[in-house]
Amino acid sequence: MVTIDEERFRESFESYSRIGATENGGLHRLTLTEADKRVRDAFVEDLAELGLEVRVDRIGNIFGRREGTDLDADPVLIGSHLDSQPYGGRFDGQLGVLAALETLRALEDEGVEPNRPIEIVNWTNEEGSRFPNALLGSSVFSGGTELETALSLTDGEGTTVRDALSAIGYDGDHPVEPFDIHAHLELHIEQGPYLEEHGNSLGIVEGVYGMSWLRATITGESDHAGPTPMHTRSDAMAAAADAVSEINRLPNRLSADAVSTVGEFSIAPGSINVVPDTAEFTVDVRSYDDAVVAEAVERVHEEIEHACSRHATSAEVEALWNIESTAFDPEIRDVLEGVADDRGIAYERMPSGAAHDATRINEIAPTAMLFAPSVDGRTHNEDEFTEWEDCVVTAGCYAEAVHQLASE
Ligand SMILES: [Zn+2]
Structure with a gap:
């Protein structure tokens, strides 16, 4: 069993939350801006510290690879997005990236080396608020959007994605193409009221509307x-x-x-x-x-x-x-339910009303998601909040599920 370090997880969350912080406790970190560059730099530094091989692809998605003992095995892909809505919240996207980072740190701490490699990712422009297409990085990666189309999108001031990427130094040279993925798991906040209403700390997402x-x-x-x-x-x-x-x-x-x-x-x-x-x-x-x-x-x-x-x-x-609605992979959902049962955590199976990067990856690889509750269901604003105990419970299940998937 893998155990996350709550203290370290919280410190990372707080330090990342200072990058692009707003006066009212939110986050203003639009994709490919100066603030996004700074959080990307912090992320790359953290990956390098873990000794991961870091790659940036041509749409600016950042990947870090931790090798497994079987060099030919397909990796488990984990992560989410670090960009935010204008005057948005600290939990949307960021919590998922930091839970993935903490998972890798916990494996490292305990010297756990599963047979499969684990790839961590930060997707470019999930929010679609500065440049029009939401889920942009994951859509190009999964083949749903052409790279050239994505690079030519413009923001309100006429800046292209291409120029914005090069302005912050994240116009990577790695081709944007899918690789074989054993399983993909994304942790995210629910952004709706159901988990809180039902008193559950954990949502196991069955699919997307x-x-x-x-x-x-x-x-x-x-x-x-x-x-x-x-x-x-x-x-x-x-x-x-x-x-x-x-x-x-x-x-x-x-x-x-x-x-x-x-x-x-x-x-x-x-x-x-x-x-x-x-x-x-x-x-x-x-x-x-x-x-x-x-x-x-x-x-x-x-x-x-x-x-x-x-x-x-x-x-x-x-x-x-x-x-059309998408159903996530039932076998990964079983792994998640097993982890929650083992830990005695009350969970709820639920669909997601919002699309996520995982929706895109589900088109090319077995995928599932975990939700942490959102207080009052509020999101995409500075009041967005998730109780820290719930973040810890969800991230703990996430880390163990990743460990099990990487050991399959
Ligand atoms: Zn999000």
């Missing part, structure tokens, strides 16, 4: 807000408002886990005394059950149609993106 993104454009007619009677209007805004409130009621009618969100909304011409002729909004629907997502998409179309007919307008609805 499927989701569909849509964009609706409602077209009416602009008219003067004074002389045009209500019954002769084709008000695009009124139709959209109707549709949006129905879309928000949909999940309740479909399934307990379904969620729907209208996250972008705009109207035109946008004048106080003009009836709007155009309304445009996006819809994000999710559930762990792909049939529920499909049903939700159908109902979104219907609700928009009904709202349009009530307001003498018309609509076009465009499908932007669809991803």
Whole structure:
């Protein structure tokens, strides 16, 4: 059995949290910025101290390899991401990278040399807040996104990923290509309220929700807000408002886990005394059950149609993106459950409503995830918090599970 050093784990967490720290106890460490460079430097230094062979690939993913006793065995891949949301929290991503680092340190302490190598990774641009594509480094690695496409993405100021990587010295020369992986395990905070509500310290993630993104454009007619009677209007805004409130009621009618969100909304011409002729909004629907997502998409179309007919307008609805739910590897989940049982830790099997780098790696290798509870389910803000005891419990299970997977 591998035992993590709680004190050292906490010291690392606190020292990494100072890099890009905000006044209110959060983290502002957008990908490929100066703060990201400093945390990457700290990470590379820590890997070197462990005697790991460090590689940086062309999208800036950082890998460190600890050899096993069998030189031909496929490695176990562990890690997460060190970038944050703007004025985000200290736990999202960082906790997973530091649990992976602590796992390697604990193995080293105890002189444990499993037969399989272990590769630790920090993925580039998981958050997708400075550059548009979330899960960028893991998507290029898994083959879902072309390297050239990724390098050419620009931030709000027109800086490309390529230039941002070279500005901080992390434009590595290692090719971005998947290697054979025996198992991949990522620890992350839940970012939702379920573990806390049920009083569990540990979530064993069964898979990730499927989701569909849509964009609706409602077209009416602009008219003067004074002389045009209500019954002769084709008000695009009124139709959209109707549709949006129905879309928000949909999940309740479909399934307990379904969620729907209208996250972008705009109207035109946008004048106080003009009836709007155009309304445009996006819809994000999710559930762990792909049939529920499909049903939700159908109902979104219907609700928009009904709202349009009530307001003498018309609509076009465009499908932007669809991803089916993913199930993680049942054998790795069994290992995780065995570890939790051995330690007498109450856990909960649960799906993840959010996508993670592990979602991408699951496309090319057996993968699973562990969740630590998020207090009040709050995340992507400075109040994001996980009780330290829960971090320790989750990281302890993580380290032991990695040890067992590397010994298979
Ligand atoms: Zn994250």
